[in-house]
Amino acid sequence: MMIELSDVYKTLDGRKILQGLNLSIREGETYVIIGRSGTGKSVTLKNIIGLMQPDRGEVKIMGQCISQMSKTESYEIRQKMGVLFQSGALINWLNVEDNVALPLTEHKRHLPKSEVVEIVRQKLELVELSHAGKRMPSELSGGMKKRAGLARAIVGGPKIILYDEPTSGLDPVMSNQINDLIISMQKKLGVTSICVTHDMSSAYRIANRIGMIFEGKIIEEGTPQEIKNTQNPIVKQFISGSTVGPLTQ
Amino acid sequence: MIAKLGKQIIDIFENLGFICRLFWATLKCYKSVIFRSRMILDQFFICGIQSLPVTIVVGVFTGMILALQSGLILKDYRLENYIGVVILLTMCKEAGPFMTAFILAGRVGSAMAAELGTMKVSEEIDALEVMCIDPVEYLVLPRMIALAICAPILIVYVNLLGVLGGAVVAKYQIGLEPVIYFKRILTYMSTYNLTIVFAGLLKGIVFGFIITSVSCAYGLRARNGAEGVGEAARQSVVYIFLMVLISNYFMSALIERIFGS
Numbered sequence: 001m002m003i004e005l006s007d008v009y010k011t012l013d014g015r016k017i018l019q020g021l022n023l024s025i026r027e028g029e030t031y032v033i034i035g036r037s038g039t040g041k042s043v044t045l046k047n048i049i050g051l052m053q054p055d056r057g058e059v060k061i062m063g064q065c066i067s068q069m070s071k072t073e074s075y076e077i078r079q080k081m082g083v084l085f086q087s088g089a090l091i092n093w094l095n096v097e098d099n100v101a102l103p104l105t106e107h108k109r110h111l112p113k114s115e116v117v118e119i120v121r122q123k124l125e126l127v128e129l130s131h132a133g134k135r136m137p138s139e140l141s142g143g144m145k146k147r148a149g150l151a152r153a154i155v156g157g158p159k160i161i162l163y164d165e166p167t168s169g170l171d172p173v174m175s176n177q178i179n180d181l182i183i184s185m186q187k188k189l190g191v192t193s194i195c196v197t198h199d200m201s202s203a204y205r206i207a208n209r210i211g212m213i214f215e216g217k218i219i220e221e222g223t224p225q226e227i228k229n230t231q232n233p234i235v236k237q238f239i240s241g242s243t244v245g246p247l248t249q
Numbered sequence: 250m251i252a253k254l255g256k257q258i259i260d261i262f263e264n265l266g267f268i269c270r271l272f273w274a275t276l277k278c279y280k281s282v283i284f285r286s287r288m289i290l291d292q293f294f295i296c297g298i299q300s301l302p303v304t305i306v307v308g309v310f311t312g313m314i315l316a317l318q319s320g321l322i323l324k325d326y327r328l329e330n331y332i333g334v335v336i337l338l339t340m341c342k343e344a345g346p347f348m349t350a351f352i353l354a355g356r357v358g359s360a361m362a363a364e365l366g367t368m369k370v371s372e373e374i375d376a377l378e379v380m381c382i383d384p385v386e387y388l389v390l391p392r393m394i395a396l397a398i399c400a401p402i403l404i405v406y407v408n409l410l411g412v413l414g415g416a417v418v419a420k421y422q423i424g425l426e427p428v429i430y431f432k433r434i435l436t437y438m439s440t441y442n443l444t445i446v447f448a449g450l451l452k453g454i455v456f457g458f459i460i461t462s463v464s465c466a467y468g469l470r471a472r473n474g475a476e477g478v479g480e481a482a483r484q485s486v487v488y489i490f491l492m493v494l495i496s497n498y499f500m501s502a503l504i505e506r507i508f509g510s
Contacts, residue, residue, distance in 0.1 A: 049379055075381040082379075089376035092368075103380045106387075152380075 001060070002027040002160065002192045003048060008057035009216075010043055017043045018054070019216030030186050030193040032203040035213035036238065036247060041196040044213065045162055048194065049083060050074045061160070079107070081160045082153030082191075086168060088145030090137040090152070097133040100124060100151045107156075123151040126188070127181060143174035150181060154189065161185060163195040167202045175202060182206045200239050204228070212238065214247075264488070267470065271385065272462040275393050278386040288391035296357045296392070297399030303356060304403055307348050308410030315339055316415035320423035329423050333430040334437045336415035337408075338446065342504075345408040346452040347497060349400060350460065354489040358464040361392060362485035365468025366478035374469065384469065393461040400460075401453035408449075448504040455500060456493055463489045 003025040010018040017040040025031045033041050046052040047059050050066045059067045061077050069077070090099045100120045104111060124130045127147040137145060146166060153161055163182060167175035179202050186193055197203055203210055204224040211221040212235050220227065220235045230236060237245030282289070319335045365388060368374050377384050412434070419425040467485035471477045 046375075051375055051378055078379060078381050083376070085372040085376055087371050089372040091373055091376075102382070106380065106382050149376075152376075156380075 001025065002029075002062060003194065004058075004060040005044070005047065006058045006060075008044075008047060008054045008059060010040070010047065010052065010054050012043070017216055018047070021057070021213070021217055023211065023218055025192060025194060027192055028186070028190055029208040030182065030195065030206050032195045032197060032207035032210045033213060034198055034200070034203055034210060034238065036198070039213045040216050041213055042164055045083075045164055045194065045196050049081060049162060050078055079156060080158055081162065082150075082156065082158035083162045084146060084149045084153050084164065084166055086165045088137070088140075088142075088149035090140075090145060090148055092137050095134050095136050096124070096129065096140070096148045096151075099137070099148060100155055102152065103156045119155060120151075123155050124148075126154070126184075127151045128177075141174075142169050143171075143177065146170070146178055147181065150178075150185070154185065154191075157189075158191060160192045160194070163193065163197075165197050165199075166195060167197065167199045175199065176205075178202075179205045200241075264466070268462050268466045268488075271389065271466045271469070272458065274385045275389045275462070278383070278390045281386050281390060282394060285386070285391045285394075288387075289394050292391045292395035293399055295360075296353070296396050297403060300352060300356055300399075300403060301406070303352055304349065304407050305410060307352055308345075308407035309414035311344050311348050311407070312336055312340060312411030312414030312416075313418045315344065315411065316418035317422060320419060320425070324423055329419075329425050330429055330433055332415065332419045332423060332425060333412065333434040336412055337434050337437065340408045340411040340415075341446040341449045343449070343497075343501065345404045345411060346449050346456065347493070349404045349407050349453065350456040350493045350497075351490070353396065353400060353403070353456070353460050354486055354493065357396065358460045358489050359482045359486050361461065361464040362468040362471075363478055363482040365465055366471030366481040369469060369471045370474050370478060389461065389465045389469075392465060393458060396461050397454050397457035400457035401450040404450055404453040444508045448508055451504075452497065452500050455496060459492050459496060460489050463492060 001024045003023070005021055005023040008018050008021040021040070021044060023044070033044060035041050043052060047054050047067070048061070050069070054067050057067070058065050062080070064077060066074055066077055090096070091102065094102065097120050100123055101116050104116050104119060120133070121130065124133055127150050129144060129147050129151060132140065132144060132148070137148070140148065166178050166182065170178065182193060182195065183206055185191055195203070195206060207224050209221060210224055210227045211218045213219070214234055220230055220232045222230070227235065227239065234246050237247045315336050316332055320329055320332045323329045323332055323335065365374070368388075374384050377387060416427050416430050419430050420427055464485040467481040467488070471481040
């Protein structure tokens, strides 16, 4: 297993967010986590990245337990991960090229500048953003910010990419472009992907498997087809977007 | 009510603890100073150079107010020739460092808290951590070094402007010729031990550390979107004012005890 969460509990500000969450993700697959807002999707992601430590339970990345690691050890694991944040999370005083180059200029200081420029150019080309390298984050649209964030996430050659609501706030065309990029990342780079979203059309399109979080646990898991045909009333209500059902009781 | 008061006291100590830990964590990044020199220069420009216009006004008017108030009293005792010395000592020992710290708290400290707070709520700090970039080394260290260098420089600048402003008031309101005003200052400076005057510059370094530690601590702990960022900026300025005020007293007492007599 590439990523494994076993019996993970997390409480924030007295609220029980994760309550015995179990999750296993195989190498090379795209796993989409769905669920209502505030059910712990982003908290799960942060536990996987190591930005949060679980109160109880284990988070294993490539067989190594990240929840019991020192900061330096977790840094080594994190260098094998790339994260696309909801807003792109670009550093606002650096232009797109410098943002994408940041992991290289910080950690691979021995690399000649020409090589860094070439790597950045390749990654920007991959996300179809070659023309915007000199632009500042404030001059980019929402979709461009996400693509720049994705270029930065893949610049270090990660084995795992995590996407936090990659299509939120985007128009349908841009959402599909991002979905295509996620699929192409999996195909071209062979990465394992975890995507947190509540955009069901996006989930069906990119996922190999979908898992739904409810009350801090995965309550249903399966292929997009299995999720579409589920008999679980909670999942059914969520994917149909109905206002009547167990989720709104 | 008791529970609320207790929570507030705990919050104060928790914040103080975080500020101290952040300061210590920043000091431990000293090896990266050379690597971060470009960012330090950028911050030096933002904190120091861009603060010059407001310091001109504050420095000149502080000196003018001091000259007016002390001049009128000294004139009653026919000691108006010493206005320059009074202003020099007051500016260098207390008013210069204090006013500079207040300018920096309001102009730079609040901006730092807001900037880092915005980065926190827009997940830029998380992004740095994911990229294995230490936010303390990347964000706090350059700001702290820049402010610790530019605060004493700004203090010297404010002191000089204060003395010049004092000379203007001494001439036009007290009737003291600038030649006598500056001659007294030079005579004093060549006769007495001026260590105590320059010790005021040490305060600048400490204030620089306080302003950066407090504002960055509040910025890095900002939550709840724009409201949280505003709250971080507001609270950081209040905290900086209090800490500057309290630490200034203890530093003044210590300096007087060591160099005073």
